[in-house]
Amino acid sequence: MNVIIANKYRDALANLDIEVIKKLEGEFTVDEIIETFKNFFFQKMILDITALKDYKNIKTLQQLSLSLDMDRLILLLDGSPETSDPEYLSDLISMRIYNFTMNVEGVKWLYEHPNSYRDVAQYHQLDTTHETNYINSATPQSQVYPEIKQTTVICFKDITPGAGATTLTYIAKKQLARNYDVVAIEVDKHDFMYFDEDKMYSVSSNELGNTISKYNSAEVVLIDGNTSPVTEALANETIYLLEPSKIQLNKLLARDPKVLENNKNKKVVLNQCMLSNQDISDFEYETGLSVFATIPPLNDQSSDNEALDRFLVKLGFYKQTPLEQGGNKKGLMGLFK
Structure with missing residues (x-):
């Protein structure tokens, strides 16, 4: 008991x-x-x-x-x-x-x-x-x-199927690499092999903890969590991605009627989102979710996505913008200045 x-x-x-x-x-x-x-x-x-x-x-x-x-x-x-x-x-x-x-x-x-x-x-x-x-x-x-190595571990997980965690992890890794030492890890899948990018690794759930330890000299570890149950416990922060299209939401609710309630206290990000500010307010009211951020469709061929930089700054990676635009603020976990 x-x-x-x-x-x-x-x-x-x-x-x-x-x-x-x-x-x-x-x-x-x-x-x-x-x-x-x-x-x-x-x-x-x-x-x-x-x-x-x-x-x-x-x-x-x-x-x-x-x-x-x-x-x-x-x-x-x-x-x-x-x-x-x-x-x-x-x-x-x-x-x-x-x-x-x-x-x-x-x-x-x-x-x-x-x-x-x-x-x-x-x-x-x-x-x-x-x-x-x-x-x-x-x-x-x-x-x-x-003294501890100042490594921040951030996990991306899809709420709606195909909400884009794998691609977002890849693009964020490329973009953060301009200013930070970054490693990306996907769990229980092997999609990273198609990106042909260095410092991106595919491991099983059982190997994840040891892999994070292996790369603890990196400033940032990004995780594509997929459906692994272990990632939240190992990450400093988990970002839950939701594609706010009507068909995806209806499919999600049909499969799990309590899914919105179960995600109320999480950092929910609307990915591949083209909603207006009013639409987002309506979405929050109707779903009961608090939207942490929105990310529009991104060009995965580019490492200079301004919209993604705004999201990364909100997470605390202030090197993504000039100092006068926020570099003196305190970031996620107080590690990035």
């Missing part, structure tokens, strides 16, 4: 198809959580990090790790700059918190396929050092941990 501690993401976690023996909602101090569960048997604890008071202070998580079994913890992060910081993630790993994710799909995956250190080693700091003072440390000196 499992326990869920939820706050900001309570609605999303309520849809998890697992047996729950105890559920807490709201904000709690780390002492309250420890006191409640230190003698309470459970299989897994799913913790919405926003339910933990002072969670942006890594020592709060450390205190939790000293009192509860971290092998049983699945941590749902909020994607804030603090909890997305490489040093914060590395410290989680140092505390043996290996099962963390930024979306509910990742929670589902980690519940059935818990991480080992090998799965998260790419996020553990390996180069330079920083200091962290540990509560109840055996010595007064700070523990030292190496």
Whole structure:
């Protein structure tokens, strides 16, 4: 039996198809959580990090790790700059918190396929050092941990069949390569072979984690996720592509009537989209989805698509535009400046 501690993401976690023996909602101090569960048997604890008071202070998580079994913890992060910081993630790993994710799909995956250190080693700091003072440390000196490679992993997945994840991954890879060191990976298919482009690889779901680790010297890893269930848990950000044509939407709803509801809290992008701003507003109202961005049909022979650059800038890749147009802003995961 499992326990869920939820706050900001309570609605999303309520849809998890697992047996729950105890559920807490709201904000709690780390002492309250420890006191409640230190003698309470459970299989897994799913913790919405926003339910933990002072969670942006890594020592709060450390205190939790000293009192509860971290092998049983699945941590749902909020994607804030603090909890997305490489040093914060590395410290989680140092505390043996290996099962963390930024979306509910990742929670589902980690519940059935818990991480080992090998799965998260790419996020553990390996180069330079920083200091962290540990509560109840055996010595007064700070523990030292190496610096994480600043690799951002972004996954594209189709909601409507053929929404263009493979081609978008290819074009985005070419375009980002003007300013970043980029690797592209497709999962469980071999379509990349037809693009005749370097640094594009085809792997199975089982090989994905090791492949990301292999190329952790790259600044950006783009993933064409296809139908693989593992990609969301391994990516910093997953972009869900939807082609907003009437026939595609009707086919999608006929196959899965709950598909729109299941994607309400995700980053939805309308790909190959020619809708006006008013049409997009109507689409959001009718579907209940929040559209993160729209991308028009792109020329896959070009590496200079202005519309795609606007989308990439919105993701945080500000080198795609001149500095005065946004280069001083903070990007995705706080890694790109």
